[in-house]
Amino acid sequence: MVIKVENLVKRYGELIALDHFNMELREGEILGLLGPNGSGKTTAINCILSLLKYDKGEIQVFDKKMSPVAYDIKQDIGIVMQNVAVFNELTVYENIDYFCSLYVPDKKKRQEMVEEAIAFAGLGEFRKFYPHKLSGGLLRRLNIACGIAHKPKLVILDEPTVAVDPQSRNNILEGIVKLNKQGATILYTSHYMEEVDQICTRIAIMDRGKVISSGTNEELKSMIGLGEKITVDVPGISREAVEGIRALPNISKVELSGNTLVVKSKKGRNNLGAVLHYLEDHNIAFGKLYSELPTLNDVFLEITGKELRDNV
Amino acid sequence: MFKTIFFYRSKALLRSKETMFWSLLFPMLLGTLFYFTFTNILEGEGFETVPVGLVDTGQYENEEAFLGALESVSGMDDERTDEGSGDILFNVTKAENEEEAEKLLSEGKISGYILLGEDIGLVVNKSGYGATIIKSFLDYFKQKMSTVENLMEATAGKITPDQLEEALQTREYVKEIKVSEESPNIVVNYFYTLLAMSCMFASMAGVAEITGIQANQSPLAARLNIVPAPKLKVFLGSAAALAVIQTAIIALVFLFLALVLRVDFGKDYLLTMLTNIAGVITGISFGTAVGAVLRAGENLKTGICSALVMLGCYLAGMMDVQMKYRVQANMPVIAKINPVNRLTDAYYSLYYYDTNGRYWQNMAALGIMTLIFLTVTFLVIRRQQYESI
Known part of the structure; x- marks a missing residue:
């Protein structure tokens, strides 16, 4: 087990930030810690890294008890903070070399590692740039390069794509998958469900300081009673027609909001064909139509009764 | 590392x-x-020679002694030195009469004037650095003359020049031990x-x-x-x-x-x-x-x-x-x-x-x-x- 957290409790005065938080990260996984802002993701990471005192619980990393002086454990950890943590007076190359030197004393070996990290982050042409000359996306990539240059076995990324443009975000996500393929185990926190959906092999959903559900993407979606969701623009549809659609087989819910009709199927079922046929057979004019499978937001909504997005 | x-x-x-x-x-x-x-500030703090006027009516009994004392610390008007030259205390301008001295004083050419009448008098426009220096000098002279007069009276004029010199000498009762070659400098x-x-x-x-x-x-x-x-x-x-x-x-x-x-x-x-x-x-x-x-x-x-x-x-x-x-x-x-x-x-x-x-x-x-x-x-x-x- 790379990380094992049991019954972790962390209080800030009256506020319980982590409420008997449990988590396991196995070797080779990309575990996504998904939750709205304030759900306790960063607090959990800071406790795992022994930066924060906690009130109760056990934390093991690489099957050893984690502590502030567990330098042998820290040697194999790479951390990418939520906020960019680099020296403004050092260039891209110097920053990466500085942080790498804290793990790798051998200069020659380090040079190779720094070059690899620069290539990995796509910062080759910016190696002599100072951080204030970099765009937000490049700065994030530098932040990542500083965290992973020493080739850690465990990489912890705390919301590394906040305030990053879509292109840079894709680069970062691809990089994380690449790191994982190179052998690193990844703990990834985010409140963007699409990211977690895209790259994580396992997901733990957090709310109010505890993991409320965990599993693979498919496992989580299969936990809830929803199947396909069809959204269609139907200007002027009659009440009878709405009731007709509701009467179709495997339909769990039909909602009309203005001209937009949302049809939700029962778990594991697809109704796109049946709905289309109904509309055509009854000469109901329709516009934009699309179908989607349940998302992690639906999972979060079903478990907590609130939208994940609303909390972002 | x-x-x-x-x-x-x-x-x-x-x-x-x-x-x-x-x-x-x-x-x-x-x-x-x-x-x-x-x-x-340091330049401003340099010692300045005090310009002083002198009106001598010829009536002062110790005229000779006073003029000697004044001359020893002054440049008279016929041998005037530049102000601030450092070694002399006064630049003395002799005036024929009080009116002329008053004129010099009102024009600001002197800080005050010494009037040698039956006694020594000092006339100044305003108090200040120059007036203080002149007054201190006059007080010192008067004190010494008084000492001499007392001694002469007490000894019925039988005091020798050496004894007189001894009596007039200023004695230091504090000995300065130098701790430095440098001068103090704040x-x-x-x-x-x-x-x-x-x-x-x-x-x-x-x-x-x-x-x-x-x-x-x-x-x-x-x-x-x-x-x-x-x-x-x-x-x-x-x-x-x-x-x-x-x-x-x-x-x-x-x-x-x-x-x-x-x-x-x-x-x-x-x-x-x-x-x-x-x-x-x-x-x-x-x-x-x-x-x-x-x-x-x-x-x-x-x-x-x-x-x-x-x-x-x-x-x-x-x-x-x-x-x-x-x-x-x-x-x-x-x-x-x-x-x-x-x-x-x-x-x-x-x-x-x-x-x-x-x-x-x-x-x-x-x-x-x-x-x-x-x-x-x-x-x-x-x-x-x-x-x-």
């Missing part, structure tokens, strides 16, 4: 515009300002407090160093708390770089003051440099202790630290040299524990005293302070974990 931290931290400090301004440019600019200000104290301030400005960088390893202060500090090494090791590498760069900067400030502004630092430049190094180390350790003890953000810590340094400068006489003596007289403990005062005193000891006893006392005090600051820092930050980040 130490070497790399030292190397990169040095680079970062050398590239920091903030460090260069506050540690190098600001003291140089302030030193230049001091130079122009105090040069004018102006240099301003420049010494300036250099001491520059050393103690390293405290602000000291605050930055300590907050740089306190995980609750910045993401960068948090990252440095996760590395596989004791944070004291990271801190030492970084603080050593700071000490070296700051010492180099202070050396430049010192050379600027000594060679460009011609501030007298005595003869032992090596010991002055040693004082600079001690000052920088005390400054850094003071900053780290303040940074470690205060529970606040970096900006507030830096603000408090710079306020304490400036208070130390004020109490050491940077804004008014008399303050240094007032503190020394009324609050000697404050003077003893004020590192700026200790540094200033160390520089002054090297300038003024021929022996180094007082200098080493100050250096020992700075060493003890540094030890206390570092101990406090170490005790607070070792194995520090945080309630919140």
Whole structure:
């Protein structure tokens, strides 16, 4: 087990930030810690890294008890903070070399590692740039390069794509998958469900300081009673027609909001064909139509009764 | 690891515009300002010969003695010297009568005039430096004449010239033992407090160093708390770089003051440099202790630290040299524990005293302070974990 957290409790005065938080990260996984802002993701990471005192619980990393002086454990950890943590007076190359030197004393070996990290982050042409000359996306990539240059076995990324443009975000996500393929185990926190959906092999959903559900993407979606969701623009549809659609087989819910009709199927079922046929057979004019499978937001909504997005 | 931290931290400090301004440019600019200000003050403080008028009616019985005494400290109008020449007390202008003397006085050509009638009189327009000097001279003359008259009366005129001379001699009952070849100079104290301030400005960088390893202060500090090494090791590498760069900067400030502004630092430049190094180390350790003890953000810590340094400068006489003596007289403990005062005193000891006893006392005090600051820092930050980040 790379990380094992049991019954972790962390209080800030009256506020319980982590409420008997449990988590396991196995070797080779990309575990996504998904939750709205304030759900306790960063607090959990800071406790795992022994930066924060906690009130109760056990934390093991690489099957050893984690502590502030567990330098042998820290040697194999790479951390990418939520906020960019680099020296403004050092260039891209110097920053990466500085942080790498804290793990790798051998200069020659380090040079190779720094070059690899620069290539990995796509910062080759910016190696002599100072951080204030970099765009937000490049700065994030530098932040990542500083965290992973020493080739850690465990990489912890705390919301590394906040305030990053879509292109840079894709680069970062691809990089994380690449790191994982190179052998690193990844703990990834985010409140963007699409990211977690895209790259994580396992997901733990957090709310109010505890993991409320965990599993693979498919496992989580299969936990809830929803199947396909069809959204269609139907200007002027009659009440009878709405009731007709509701009467179709495997339909769990039909909602009309203005001209937009949302049809939700029962778990594991697809109704796109049946709905289309109904509309055509009854000469109901329709516009934009699309179908989607349940998302992690639906999972979060079903478990907590609130939208994940609303909390972002 | 130490070497790399030292190397990169040095680079970062050398590239920091903030460090260069506050540690190098600001003291140089302030030193230049001091130079122009105090040069004018010193020039203004030079002794000026007092222009005085003399109206002699020929009625004064001791006329001859008085004119002799006046002549001995004056240039008469036919041998007038330039004002401020230093050796003579008065420039005397003889007036034919009181009207002429009044005219000279009203035109401001003389500070007052001496009227030799039946007695000696002094006429001035207003009190001031010149009037005071003339009056003191006249009082002194009258006192001596009175002594002579009393002696003559007491001895019925049988006093010998030697006895008279003996009786008129002014005796000193306090013996001056010179401790220095140098003359006392309060102006240099301003420049010494300036250099001491520059050393103690390293405290602000000291605050930055300590907050740089306190995980609750910045993401960068948090990252440095996760590395596989004791944070004291990271801190030492970084603080050593700071000490070296700051010492180099202070050396430049010192050379600027000594060679460009011609501030007298005595003869032992090596010991002055040693004082600079001690000052920088005390400054850094003071900053780290303040940074470690205060529970606040970096900006507030830096603000408090710079306020304490400036208070130390004020109490050491940077804004008014008399303050240094007032503190020394009324609050000697404050003077003893004020590192700026200790540094200033160390520089002054090297300038003024021929022996180094007082200098080493100050250096020992700075060493003890540094030890206390570092101990406090170490005790607070070792194995520090945080309630919140």
